[in-house]
Amino acid sequence: MSYKQRRQAEFNKCRTAANGQTCALLRDKLKLRFDLQPAGPKAFRAVQEQWVPLTRNEHSDHWDWEEISRAYNGLGDQGLALWAGEKLDQLAALAVARVSGSALCWDYLEGHPSGLLRPERFAIILDAYVRYARMCNLTEIRIEPLTETLSKRYISVYKFAPHPAEPCLRLELK
Numbered sequence: 001m002s003y004k005q006r007r008q009a010e011f012n013k014c015r016t017a018a019n020g021q022t023c024a025l026l027r028d029k030l031k032l033r034f035d036l037q038p039a040g041p042k043a044f045r046a047v048q049e050q051w052v053p054l055t056r057n058e059h060s061d062h063w064d065w066e067e068i069s070r071a072y073n074g075l076g077d078q079g080l081a082l083w084a085g086e087k088l089d090q091l092a093a094l095a096v097a098r099v100s101g102s103a104l105c106w107d108y109l110e111g112h113p114s115g116l117l118r119p120e121r122f123a124i125i126l127d128a129y130v131r132y133a134r135m136c137n138l139t140e141i142r143i144e145p146l147t148e149t150l151s152k153r154y155i156s157v158y159k160f161a162p163h164p165a166e167p168c169l170r171l172e173l174k
Contacts, residue, residue, distance in 0.1 A: 004075065011076045011099075011136060018131035019080070026127060030120055035088045036128055039069060039079030039096065046081075046091035054113040063110055065094055072096050078104075078132060080125055084117050092117040095125045097141075103170070104133040106143045126158060126171075134173055141171045 001009075019036040027034065037043075044066050069079055076099030084092040090112070097106040106129060111121050126141075133141055142163060145151040151169065154160040160169035 007075055011078075014132055014135035015078055018128050018135055021131050022124060022128040026124055030124075032117065032120060033084060033086065033088065034092065034117065034124065035083045036124070037081045037083060039065065039081045039094055043081035043091055043094055044069070046089075047094070050091055051113055063108060065110075068096055068108055072098055072107075074098060076104075076136060078129070080128060082117065082121055082124060090116055093121040093125065095129075097129055099136070099138065100142075102137075102139045104129055104136075104138050104141045105168075106141060122158075130171070130173065139173055141173070142166065142168045143171075144168045 015038065023034070023036055026032070047065055072079060077096070078098075079096040080094070081091060082093040082095075084090050093109065093111040095106065095109045097104050099105075109122070109125065111118060117124070129141055133139075143154060143160065144167065145154055154169055155162075158171065160171045163170045
């Protein structure tokens with residue numbers, strides 16, 4: 001096994017552990033039924049089957065998750081699918097983050113158009129990413145909010161702060 005394969009296996013082990021810990025802790029605390037899985041073909045089919053009929057058309061401006069997934073295949077990159085519903089078959093959100101130096105950069109998040117698991121979906125995915133970053137010995141999570149409203153929310157509710165040298169917010173991990 002090459003160095004890259006061993007390192008990716010370590011990242012995958014951290015991802016599985018982080019997702020499991022988040023689910024175990026937050027299911028009871030939030031009193032919600034959900035699961036976190038790596039983003040993949042099942043989630044991409046769910047976008048087409050569950051989200052597209054609700055809001056997407058030739059004029060809508062949504063992310064192409066299959067394309068994003070192909071672009072985010074570096075060491076430590078982590079795509080997450082948040083599943084909800086009685087049978088855990090409703091895709092509540094998709095997110096993707098990448099490792100950059102000592103940071104986990106959370107680049108994309110999109111939630112179910114109906115608001116499934118809103119506002120908990122951000123907190124659930126953030127918890128998983130914090131655990132993952134810590135297990136990988138990363139020192140911060142970075143995010144670029146799309147709007148000023150989101151920026152203010154991330155700062156006031158989730159304790160992000162403006163990054164001193166980058167045009168993003170960061171959450172320092174202790």
